[in-house]
Amino acid sequence: xxxxxxxxxxxxxxxxxxxxxxxxxxxxxxxxxxxxxxxxxxxxxxxxxxxxxxxxxxxxxxxxxxxxxxxxxxxxxxxxxxxxxxxxxxxxxxxxxxxxxxxxxxxxxxxxxxxxxxxxxxxxxxxxxxxxxxxxxxxxxxxxxxxxxxxxxxxxxxxxxxxxxxxxxxxxxxxxxxxxxxxxx
Amino acid sequence: xxxxxxxxxxxxxxxxxxxxxxxxxxxxxxxxxxxxxxxxxxxxxxxxxxxxxxxxxxxxxxxxxxxxxxxxxxxxxxxxxxxxxxxxxxxxxxxxxxxxxxxxxxxxxxxxxxxxxxxx
Numbered sequence: 001x002x003x004x005x006x007x008x009x010x011x012x013x014x015x016x017x018x019x020x021x022x023x024x025x026x027x028x029x030x031x032x033x034x035x036x037x038x039x040x041x042x043x044x045x046x047x048x049x050x051x052x053x054x055x056x057x058x059x060x061x062x063x064x065x066x067x068x069x070x071x072x073x074x075x076x077x078x079x080x081x082x083x084x085x086x087x088x089x090x091x092x093x094x095x096x097x098x099x100x101x102x103x104x105x106x107x108x109x110x111x112x113x114x115x116x117x118x119x120x121x122x123x124x125x126x127x128x129x130x131x132x133x134x135x136x137x138x139x140x141x142x143x144x145x146x147x148x149x150x151x152x153x154x155x156x157x158x159x160x161x162x163x164x165x166x167x168x169x170x171x172x173x174x175x176x177x178x179x180x181x182x183x184x185x
Numbered sequence: 186x187x188x189x190x191x192x193x194x195x196x197x198x199x200x201x202x203x204x205x206x207x208x209x210x211x212x213x214x215x216x217x218x219x220x221x222x223x224x225x226x227x228x229x230x231x232x233x234x235x236x237x238x239x240x241x242x243x244x245x246x247x248x249x250x251x252x253x254x255x256x257x258x259x260x261x262x263x264x265x266x267x268x269x270x271x272x273x274x275x276x277x278x279x280x281x282x283x284x285x286x287x288x289x290x291x292x293x294x295x296x297x298x299x300x301x302x303x304x305x
Contacts (some may be wrong), residue, residue, distance in 0.1 A: 001224060010223050017251055071220040110198065115230075120230045125249040153192035160247070162193075162239050163199045171187045178186070 003113025004038065004102075005185070009122065010071040011040050011098055018044030018124055020095065024133045027112070027117075029104065029180075031139060036084075036102040036109065047090040055088065075100055082106035115185050118177060120169040123147060127159035134172075141179035145172060153166060210267035211246045212290050217261045219252030225259035233279040234262065237286045245290060258301050264289050275301035 003006050008025060010066060015023045020042035028037040040167055047055060058073040075098070076086040083103040090096035100111045119134060134145040150168065158164070176184040216222070217230045225254055231249065238245050244280060258275030264285060265271040274285055281299055288294045 006223050006228060009218070009228055010220050011219050013220075013223070013251060014247070018251075074220070100220070117228055117232050121228055121251075124235055125218075125231065125247055149189060150192065153189055154196050155199055157196050161199055162202075162235065163195065163202075165235060166239055167187065167192070167195055174186055 001078070002076060002110060004036075004078070004110050005113035005115045005118040007071075007075045008038065008040065008101075008115070009094055011075060012118075012132075014071060015040070015042035016122075017091075017185045018042065018046070018096065018131055021043030022133070024135075026135045026144065027115070029112070029136075029138045030111050034104045034117060036104045036112070038100045038102075041095065041097040042158065043095040046094055047088075047093040048092060052090055056086070064145055072098070076100045077112060079101075082109040086140070112149075112171065112185055116169060116173040116184050119145070119172055120165055123168060124160055124165045127165075135177065136176065136181045138181075141177040143179045145175070167177060186218070195272060199265040204232045206244060211244055212267065213246045213248065213263075213265040214245070215263040215265070215292070217251075217259055218249040218257075219256070219259075220247065221252050221256035222259045222261070227260040229279060230260045230262065230277055230282055233282040234286070237283055241289065241291065243286070243287065261301065266293065269293075272300055273302040273304070276301045 012023050012025070017181060024041045026039040027033065056076045058074045060072050072088065078101045079086040079100040079102055083106050084101040087099040089097065119132060123132060131147045132145070136143045154164065173184045211236060214234055216227055216234060217228050218231070235299050238247070253273050255275065260277050261273055261275040263273050263276065272289070274281070274296065277299065285296050285299065
């Protein structure tokens with residue numbers, strides 16, 4: 001994947017398929033400590049301990065087991081090739097948490113990329129069923145987005161309405177640009 | 186900067202617009218968003234779908250699906266018009282998306298050279 005935001009899109013697609021209705025994404029960009037940390041937590045079906053042990057091995061997971069695949073192994077490899085670490089923990093019926101850390105300035109680290117599109121696309125296709133809480137910290141600045149707060153303002157209008165999606169897209173883009181000092185990515 | 190306070194106003198505006206529309210069954214576009222799809226550019230395909238719908242002011246339901254086993258033909262989308270067969274298009278570029286929406290979703294003509302499967 002060319003961008004970490006594409007890995008994130010891939011992981012939250014797993015959450016959607018695991019019937020999560022709430023996904024929390026947390027990104028920390030801490031340049032002084034040379035850390036980029038991504039945590040994705042969902043309340044989906046979870047993964048059994050047995051499966052968890054083999055889930056990041058692309059040769060053990062088979063194409064017929066739908067909730068596992070190449071995605072997690074790629075994300076793990078991306079973190080570990082950048083002096084970082086990767087961790088996944090999960091409980092059946094409680095949910096799954098994926099944590100990936102990267103050395104911020106590692107030469108092989110893919111750019112974070114277009115989180116605005118990752119988030120607004122996901123909401124455009126799944127927003128009625130799945131809520132997203134997104135927290136992004138860049139140095140001292142932070143931005144929080146909670147789709148449930150948007151829904152509270154919309155009453156019975158769908159969050160997937162195209163006018164609302166284009167508003168959300170601009171809203172997230174503006175705020176990410178603000179906290180990251182000018183550009184959203 | 187946008188603020189959440191604007192949303193109420195936007196909501197009222199959208200609700201008024203929706204009342205004027207015919208609330209029939211919607212066309213549906215489904216974008217493949219498995220690992221294979223994402224690696225092949227599905228996120229930008231979905232973005233292009235949304236942009237085209239916005240530009241043409243269309244009432245279309247957009248959803249996503251996981252890997253359907255045609256990884257080598259990603260990125261792919263399905264178009265399902267009310268009462269018509271579901272059509273799968275593959276190996277798509279963003280320009281193809283414009284073409285599919287103009288020809289198929291708006292005018293009802295299947296873009297045969299991009300079709301990879303037809304379903305009943």
